[in-house]
Amino acid sequence: MQLKEQSSISGMLYDIPKLLTIPEEDLHQQCRALETVLTHEDMRNIDVSDLGDQLKALSRYISAGSTPKAVLKYLCTNKMTTLFQNAFVALRILLTLPVPVATSLS
Template structure:
């Protein structure tokens, strides 16, 4: 169940080149969901509208099959972190989340 929730929130970041093919409203809806999760009180880590625009633009630079880590490395190598600030923050958070799959014996 936790992996499903993780996927519904961060799933778009796993295949950034694919974002060129999805409807604009779907992308912005996913960005709003991510913004909600990354908001505490009035402090937001990302801006949904800007994130959607950044991911759409970034997707033109990234080759198909690129992992989130490869995208983040590309952004750092090419000094794009301030240009795509919201995407950088979202990818950085995604890649530092502790994700485990464990079940207790029944």
């Protein structure tokens, strides 16, 4: 259930090249949801107004099927972390979230 919730909030980060094809309002709605989750009191990890634009621009550089880890590596390798600062922060947070693991003993 936690994984499903996390995926609904940050799912756009799993397929950044696809962002070229979704409506602008849908992208900004997903960015707002992510910003809400990443806000503590008055402190924000990302700026929703910049994140959507950065992800849209970044999607032009990333090939289809690129994983979030590959996108983060691309940003670091090409020294683009300050250019896409909000996307960089969002990807780092996504990739460091603990993944719940459940096993069945039956």
